Amino acid sequence: MGYKYLHEIVSVAEKNDKPFWKIILEDDCTERNVSEVESFETMRGMLHAMQEADMHYDPTLHSASGLVGGDGAKLERFRLEGKSLFGEFMSQIMEKAVKMSESNACMKRIVAAPTAGSCGVLPAVLLSYEEQKQLPEDELVKALFVAAGIGSVLAESSSISGAEGGCQAEIGSASAMAAGAVVYMEGGDNEQIIHATALALKNMLGLTCDPVAGLVEVPCVKRNVSGAVNAVVCAQMALAHIKSAIPPDEVIDSMRRIGKQIPACLRETGGEGLAITPTAQRIVKELSEK
Amino acid sequence: MGLFDILGPVMVGPSSSHTAGAVKIGYVSRRLMGEEIVEAKILLYGSFLATGKGHGTQLALVAGLLGMKPDDERIPHSLEIAKERGIKLSFGEAILKEAHPNSTQLLLVGKSGRKLEIVGESLGGSIINIAQIDGLSANFSGDYATLIVHNHDQPGHLAEVTSMLAHKSVNIAKMQLYRSNRGGNAVMVIECDQEIPQGAIQWLAHLEGIEKVTYLSLEES
Numbered sequence: 123m124g125y126k127y128l129h130e131i132v133s134v135a136e137k138n139d140k141p142f143w144k145i146i147l148e149d150d151c152t153e154r155n156v157s158e159v160e161s162f163e164t165m166r167g168m169l170h171a172m173q174e175a176d177m178h179y180d181p182t183l184h185s186a187s188g189l190v191g192g193d194g195a196k197l198e199r200f201r202l203e204g205k206s207l208f209g210e211f212m213s214q215i216m217e218k219a220v221k222m223s224e225s226n227a228c229m230k231r232i233v234a235a236p237t238a239g240s241c242g243v244l245p246a247v248l249l250s251y252e253e254q255k256q257l258p259e260d261e262l263v264k265a266l267f268v269a270a271g272i273g274s275v276l277a278e279s280s281s282i283s284g285a286e287g288g289c290q291a292e293i294g295s296a297s298a299m300a301a302g303a304v305v306y307m308e309g310g311d312n313e314q315i316i317h318a319t320a321l322a323l324k325n326m327l328g329l330t331c332d333p334v335a336g337l338v339e340v341p342c343v344k345r346n347v348s349g350a351v352n353a354v355v356c357a358q359m360a361l362a363h364i365k366s367a368i369p370p371d372e373v374i375d376s377m378r379r380i381g382k383q384i385p386a387c388l389r390e391t392g393g394e395g396l397a398i399t400p401t402a403q404r405i406v407k408e409l410s411e412k
Numbered sequence: 413m414g415l416f417d418i419l420g421p422v423m424v425g426p427s428s429s430h431t432a433g434a435v436k437i438g439y440v441s442r443r444l445m446g447e448e449i450v451e452a453k454i455l456l457y458g459s460f461l462a463t464g465k466g467h468g469t470q471l472a473l474v475a476g477l478l479g480m481k482p483d484d485e486r487i488p489h490s491l492e493i494a495k496e497r498g499i500k501l502s503f504g505e506a507i508l509k510e511a512h513p514n515s516t517q518l519l520l521v522g523k524s525g526r527k528l529e530i531v532g533e534s535l536g537g538s539i540i541n542i543a544q545i546d547g548l549s550a551n552f553s554g555d556y557a558t559l560i561v562h563n564h565d566q567p568g569h570l571a572e573v574t575s576m577l578a579h580k581s582v583n584i585a586k587m588q589l590y591r592s593n594r595g596g597n598a599v600m601v602i603e604c605d606q607e608i609p610q611g612a613i614q615w616l617a618h619l620e621g622i623e624k625v626t627y628l629s630l631e632e633s
Contacts, residue, residue: 123415150415164416171422185426187466226425229468229488234538236418238428244419270419277413283536336463338426409466 123274124149127371128316131271135312142312143264146271165270166263171233172245175225176218185227187409190339194221211254212351219246219350223343236273236282236295239338242346243296244269244303247353251307261307268306269299272319279371280378284331285390287381293342293349294326294377300353301360310361318353318360320370325352327373328380330388332395334402335409341396413537421538423482429514430460430467433534435487438476440542440554441518441530443628449477450499451521455506458513460534470503473516482538506531511543528626545626548599549590556585556603558628559613564621565591565598572619573600582606597623607631 123146125131135145150161184191197217200206206213222242226232235244244266252262273282276295281287301322302315310318326349334340366373387393396402423432442449454473456464464470468488475490478497486493494501506517512533520528531544542550545560552558559577563569570589577584583605591598607629617625 123413146415153414161415165419168416168419168422185466186468229424229426229431229471231422231424231483231485233420233422234428234432235420237537238423238425238432241425266419270415273418274413274415277418282418285536335466336459337466339466412465 123153123271123278125271125275126278128272128275128319128374129369129371131275132312132316141264142271142306142315143267146267146274149271162263165266166259168233169248169259169262169266171231173249175222175230175232176245176249178230179221179225180228180230183224183228183230185224185337185339187335187337187339187405189334189337189405190224190227190343192224193343194218194224211250212354214250214253215246215350215354216347218250219243219346220343222246223346227337227339227343235269236277236299237284237292239284239342240292240296240346240349242343243293243349243353244300246346246350247300247304251304255307257307265303265306268315269303272299272302276374276377279374281381287377288384288389289329289331289345290323290326290377291381292331293345294323294329296346297326297349297353298323300350301356304354304357305360308357308361310357314360314363316370317364317366318357320366320368320373321356321359321364322353323373323377324366324368325356327377328384330384330395331390332388332392332397333390334397335406336390336392336397417537421482423538424485424487427467428538429534429536430463430469431472431487432482432538433514433536433540434460434469434472434516435476435480435482435484436538436540436554437516437530437532437534437542438473438518439479439481440476440540440628441520441528441532442477442479444530444542444545444560444626445520445522445526445528446627447522447524447526449520450523452477452499453502453504453519455504455517455519457506457508457511457515457517460514460516461505473518474501477518477520512541515543545599546624548592548597549588550599550601551588552586552601552603554628556605557607557630559600559602559604559608560626560628561600561602561616562623562625563598563600564623565593565595566621569598569621570600573602573616576612576616577602577604577608580609580612582608
């Protein structure tokens with residue numbers, strides 16, 4: 123993408139009196155030499171793929187390792203029994219985030235957003251919002267452009283790969299993307315979009331990537347829930363006109379620097395953290411004997 | 413990275429490198445073979461070997477060899493589908509020197525008896541690199557129409573190939589040359605902006621000093 127900074131997108135949007143999402147769409151059209159309709163419909167395809175993946179969740183499936191599966195159904199049951207600590211919206215977000223991540227671990231079709239390991243965050247927030255507030259589909263597609271634009275800046279100026287920057291780069295990025303999307307859907311302005319992004323990212327800085335047995339399962343699946351809930355929490359702060367004391371692009375640069383400082387043993391190599399706990403080692407041994 | 417590399421791709425999980433990338437390596441290998449594969453020896457290296465089972469890397473590679481793309485929902489069932497089609501499969505460990513941690517070596521036999529050996533690397537995201545073909549360096553992504561020519565290391569072969577491309581109005585995007593030793597085996601890898609006509613490839617294969625021509629077409633067959 124042509125934009126390395128969030129403030130660049132905001133200033134281009136404001137100078138041309140165009141919404142945030144349109145700037146991202148126009149950039150895609152230039153990059154790939156496609157029409158606006160084509161770009162918009164490709165993004166609509168991503169939304170449909172997310173909806174399908176959500177609909178086709180299968181509570182009976184377990185991953186090949188057996189570590190993951192069925193938790194989405196547990197959360198759904200809990201919500202339907204009226205026991206939720208939160209309202210419908212947040213409860214549904216938790217549920218959908220687990221479901222999508224479990225589907226991913228069970229080799230179902232998902233949309234990497236920005237990665238497969240963080241694929242639950244954005245659809246959980248968007249699809250729950252759609253169910254609760256009945257937003258027209260085109261608005262959801264526009265929200266996806268907002269999220270993708272934020273993700274592109276993160277990829278350009280920091281990283282979206284756990285092996286490179288730790289989990290902050292994956293679920294942290296997904297959460298930041300989703301926070302911006304929620305602000306857009308709620309009618310917030312561009313400044314609020316990028317401040318929600320910054321607030322969400324700040325809560326995820328420093329997260330390591332230390333999954334058990336190298337699989338996209340533990341702790342990834344449940345961390346998708348935190349990423350999704352964090353997105354809404356930060357969107358609400360931004361909508362209430364709370365600002366990130368550190369400007370958004372400086373937060374992103376911090377994420378880049380922190381990623382470089384995270385030792386290699388905590389960047390998807392299985393050398394430290396949760397991956398070397400006695401339980402994780404036992405699981406690795408069991409899997410190798412399977 | 414494009415916008416739809418950030419929001420996307422649509423893929424079968426769980427891992428963009430160990431699953432989607434592996435499907436792509438298999439798929440590109442199948443296209444390079446240019447015919448149905450009847451036998452495949454699939455050897456894994458590094459992280460592919462260590463965590464491949466939990467990531468479905470083997471299933472993904474087989475799916476690709478069957479012609480499936482990373483979003484194909486039949487990927488988890490690729491072994492059964494291969495069995496139904498009577499494809500002979502075997503798996504093992506690859507012994508490679510200084511390879512990328514996510515590497516696989518594929519020893520393939522096609523319907524006509526054509527043999528092909530590929531070393532493929534999954535670089536992250538679902539980006540791949542075909543590192544070797546038949547034991548010689550290659551290094552291409554599979555995102556372009558790609559011509560791989562194995563020839564004797566002697567003057568003139570490069571000129572033959574490039575003048576053929578010029579004649580067919582095919583523009584070269586990237587080009588690499590490798591050889592085993594002076595006067596020995598050489599390979600040229602040419603990534604193109606346009607497809608090369610089938611007839612031109614056949615013509616090339618019959619020239620003296622040309623050992624083998626392999627072509628990756630992006631057109632759906």
